[in-house]
Amino acid sequence: MATGFKTWQCENCGFLYEEEFGLPAEGIAPGTRWEDVADDFICPNCGFAKSQFSMIEV
Amino acid sequence: MIPQQIAHTIVDPKAYAAEKPVDDAFTWLRREMPLAVAQPDGFDPFWVVTRHRDILEVERQNELFHNGDRSTVVTSKTADEKVRSMMGGSPHLVRSLVQMDNPDHGYYRRLTQPYFLPQNIRKLEPRIREIAKSFVNRMAEKGGRCDFARDIAFLYPLHVIMEILGVPEVDEPMMLRLTQELFGSADAEMSRSAPADENEGLAALMATIADFVAYFNKMTEDRRAHPRDDVASVIANGTVNGQPLGQLEAMSYYIIVATAGHDTTSNTTAGALWALAENPGQLALLKKDMPACMPLFIEESIRWVTPVKHFMRTATADATLAGHKIAKGDWLMLSYPSGNRDEDVFDDPFAFKVDRTPNRQVAFGYGAHVCLGQHLARMEMRILWEELLPRLHELELAGEPRRMEAAFVCGPKSVPVRYRMQ
Numbered sequence: 001m002a003t004g005f006k007t008w009q010c011e012n013c014g015f016l017y018e019e020e021f022g023l024p025a026e027g028i029a030p031g032t033r034w035e036d037v038a039d040d041f042i043c044p045n046c047g048f049a050k051s052q053f054s055m056i057e058v
Numbered sequence: 059m060i061p062q063q064i065a066h067t068i069v070d071p072k073a074y075a076a077e078k079p080v081d082d083a084f085t086w087l088r089r090e091m092p093l094a095v096a097q098p099d100g101f102d103p104f105w106v107v108t109r110h111r112d113i114l115e116v117e118r119q120n121e122l123f124h125n126g127d128r129s130t131v132v133t134s135k136t137a138d139e140k141v142r143s144m145m146g147g148s149p150h151l152v153r154s155l156v157q158m159d160n161p162d163h164g165y166y167r168r169l170t171q172p173y174f175l176p177q178n179i180r181k182l183e184p185r186i187r188e189i190a191k192s193f194v195n196r197m198a199e200k201g202g203r204c205d206f207a208r209d210i211a212f213l214y215p216l217h218v219i220m221e222i223l224g225v226p227e228v229d230e231p232m233m234l235r236l237t238q239e240l241f242g243s244a245d246a247e248m249s250r251s252a253p254a255d256e257n258e259g260l261a262a263l264m265a266t267i268a269d270f271v272a273y274f275n276k277m278t279e280d281r282r283a284h285p286r287d288d289v290a291s292v293i294a295n296g297t298v299n300g301q302p303l304g305q306l307e308a309m310s311y312y313i314i315v316a317t318a319g320h321d322t323t324s325n326t327t328a329g330a331l332w333a334l335a336e337n338p339g340q341l342a343l344l345k346k347d348m349p350a351c352m353p354l355f356i357e358e359s360i361r362w363v364t365p366v367k368h369f370m371r372t373a374t375a376d377a378t379l380a381g382h383k384i385a386k387g388d389w390l391m392l393s394y395p396s397g398n399r400d401e402d403v404f405d406d407p408f409a410f411k412v413d414r415t416p417n418r419q420v421a422f423g424y425g426a427h428v429c430l431g432q433h434l435a436r437m438e439m440r441i442l443w444e445e446l447l448p449r450l451h452e453l454e455l456a457g458e459p460r461r462m463e464a465a466f467v468c469g470p471k472s473v474p475v476r477y478r479m480q
């Protein structure tokens with residue numbers, strides 16, 4: 001079983017991307033690592049770019 | 059050009075109170091003229107952006123579509139001239155995050171942003187739950203009948219945000235009154251003096267702002283002398299580029315937190331209970347599977363009420379939007395209630411469904427200005443419902459609910475209900 005899932009956060013709006021859960025509504029399967037998320041991904045909550053996310057401890 | 063009757067409806071506070079005329083106007087616009095210019099008598103022309111996707115398109119381009127260049131809310135020509143003459147040419151009475159663009163917007167937003175992130179807000183959950191419980195007890199003590207808007211929904215988010223800001227409980231009634239005067243300036247029951255005309259209305263608005271400023275000036279002095287762990291201390295002692303906040307900017311910061319920080323959440327809470335009272339099947343569905351339904355119900359409440367009716371943007375350059383040529387300097391109205399009823403995005407948009415999914419509501423906006431308090435708002439509402447719903451057994455309207463007359467921030471001002479509670 002994969003472990004060490006990380007959480008990434010949009011610096012503009014606080015939206016969380018949790019690798020463990022992915023974003024099925026956006027077509028991103030649970031367990032998808034941040035580096036495997038497409039480069040043109042935008043924050044579903046505010047439209048900011050993938051590069052505006054940073055990793056956080058929760 | 060949008061027909062005059064529709065143009066008038068979408069700026070008419072009374073039409074927002076009635077809601078149906080506004081819903082009908084925007085439904086017509088989405089179908090016939092989803093992006094077109096309106097010019098109600100006495101107003102400068104503005105584009106009306108009615109579709110979900112066009113709203114996002116404008117909101118995400120924060121350099122092309124500025125907040126601060128013209129008024130951020132739709133304003134008549136007379137009122138605009140008056141504001142500019144009083145404010146040294148500026149179209150704004152305050153300068154909060156809403157009126158700023160980059161670089162200032164980013165600097166000022168980062169000042170309080172950490173406080174409102176989910177990981178910080180989460181720490182407040184136990185305290186907010188205590189507050190929610192006390193309001194639910196209060197509702198139970200009312201003996202089966204209350205005005206849910208006035209007795210509960212106006213007061214609970216008020217108490218939460220005032221604790222966060224650092225305003226003592228004794229001053230909460232005054233904060234509520236000033237907020238309602240600010241957002242309800244067109245509503246005779248809410249405004250300071252039931253103004254007879256626009257000039258009087260503006261004078262009343264200035265007096266309300268002056269009261270806020272007097273209050274928060276004292277607060278600044280206090281927090282500079284005795285900093286605490288509250289948002290007021292962040293504003294009072296914060297720096298932007300190594301300098302303390304400007305006077306206008308600091309006052310505006312307090313004012314936006316002290317107003318936007320509760321009224322919108324109160325409106326959404328009151329509107330959600332109203333919808334549940336009218337849809338017993340939905341209430342039963344929600345109660346049957348609360349944990350699974352809760353996040354969906356919260357999003358649906360926010361979509362349903364959409365308490366912020368619009369914000370304006372100004373084009374900084376010629377642009378193309380949905381095939382139309384927008385000229386530099388053009389003013390655009392982003393209609394959130396219209397975006398949230400867009401038939402291309404929401405199935406059966408005029409139905410209230412506690413388990414609606416997907417639900418990409420735009421009531422918090424989008425882009426750089428997306429609501430700073432959204433995580434707090436969602437959490438507050440979730441906690442209140444978690445405390446209230448298991449104890450609530452019967453619910454029905456006990457009179458005709460009424461909305462405030464306002465074209466900017468608008469929601470229920472009275473929701474009389476009958477209920478049975480444990």
Ligand code: HEM
Nearest residue numbers: 155156319322323366421422423424427428429430431435
């Ligand atoms: C259901 C409740 C709420 C709704 C519907 C709501 C809606 C909005 C909307 C539509 C905007 C403008 C977004 C844009 O221009 O794209 C906004 C901005 C803002 N909201 Fe909220 N809001 C709510 C609750 C709160 C709360 C609880 C706070 C508490 C602090 C808050 C503080 C703010 C602030 C400071 C801004 C300005 C952000 C900026 O311009 O950068 N709001 N809100």
Ligand SMILES: [Zn+2]
Nearest residue numbers: 010013043046
């Ligand atoms: Zn975001």
